[in-house]
Amino acid sequence: MLSVYTDFIRIRFLTMLAYRVNYYSGILIYMLNIGVYYFTWQAIYGDKGEIGGFTASQMTTYIAVSWMARAFYFNNLDREIATDIRDGSIAIQFIRPYNYLFVKMMQGFGEGLFRFTLFMIPGMLLALLLFPVRLPTDPLAWIGFLVMLFFSFLINSQLNILTGLMAFFVENNEGIMRMKRVVVDLFSGLVIPISLFPGWLSSIMQWLPFQAITYLPGSVFTGRTKGTGILEVFGIQLIWFFALLIPIFFTWRAARKRLFVQGG
């Protein structure tokens, strides 16, 4: 049974590989994004030593690693699920002998593997050449970051699945999906590290799952979180991973009862 699911990983990986040329320009786009924030932050730092607990050099590293992490964990599971629901092919998925959401997760992982090896790693190497990024020297930081990166992917995919399933309840969830993307980019700390937000806002964000996607792994990578602190932030990720299973379970159950396929 397990081999069914691993096959989905393999197939998606190979599909992505066939279209790899499309991702070359993706690397360039990410470099541009890193660049715009890099230059803006450089201008902001000027002669300031530290902003929000970040030194200028940590900020550069944080920006680069956050965008490259996004290159890995980003996927379009929300759009894929919404399309399946809207064109009715979800009905076929229901009668197949597997769990649809689990399959989606596996496909997302296949895509993630592709993105990790052919997008994130080359992108990171390029970023090292272009910007003064400082890699961690502590092996614990590397291990912590890589484990947490995997959970970034899981949590981001969970949020995507939830957003995609909304298509069961509203006829067109295009707007919701776009909003989710903006919210994730902003609240995950990709655009601005959480500690730089005004106090009240950053304390709200600490109670939301988004920081587990970018901010927490980024803190480990830049060495702002060390030693047992790594376990603590990883704990936050774990809690969110399990907590998000609950709404997914209930949405999925409610959705199956609600399903009607138009036409046919």
Add this chain to the structure above:
Amino acid sequence: MYYIGLVVEYLKNYMKTRLTYRADFWVEVVSDLLMQASNLIFIFVVFGHTNTLGGWSEAEVVFVYGFFMVPFGLFSCFVNLWNFSERYIVKGEMDRILTRPAHNLFQIFLENIDPPGLIGSLIGLIIMVISGGQLGIELLWWHIPVLILFAVSATLIYTGIYITLTSLSFYSDSPTGIIPLMYNIQNYGRYPVTIYNRAIQFLLTWILPFAFVGIYPASLFLGRTEMTHMAWLTPVMAAIFLTIGLTSWNVGVKKYRGAGS
């Protein structure tokens, strides 16, 4: 006259389809604005930690962003070439367009018209008024005609760049990903160009002149004398880039042979 009639007809059609899905309309508006809001939040957070960005104050940077929203809104309303290659070339829709009497590019613009974009322009104007008030800018008689001139010129610069790049899809049939690239480069134009290094400044001024869609024209209203001459170049750049765009488009259409099977 004929073309104005077409605009009216397309708008009527647009309204009819939109009224069927009223909720979608508002969700789309809100999600577009959220995107802009997140950029503004970035500016506000940044100025929570610093007083100037490359010599520009918070109110000035916000003013520039407000100005940027005006042409950007106009552009996203009237010019929508996103997915042109997939929709028109790969699916062969371009053949249908070419059999009709109106100019093909004009038809494509009309088919993709997106009036909600204009709400962004409106909010941009409001932002300009508020931050302009904070800066103590007095409204002079020439401000309004010049604002219209600059906003239209900036929109045409955008249009020129995107037409040029989209016309590449007449020559190569694989989606190249150049357009998403542009959407990211244009982000650079929102901030004072002086914070970037020389090469990027040159790129944003003369090659992909996104600086003319934000900082340069807006600086005139802010009384930034060091950029005045650049501000007045905006309409000139618009004329140049629109000409390049339309020429490469028309040449591309001549070469177009249809996807046919």
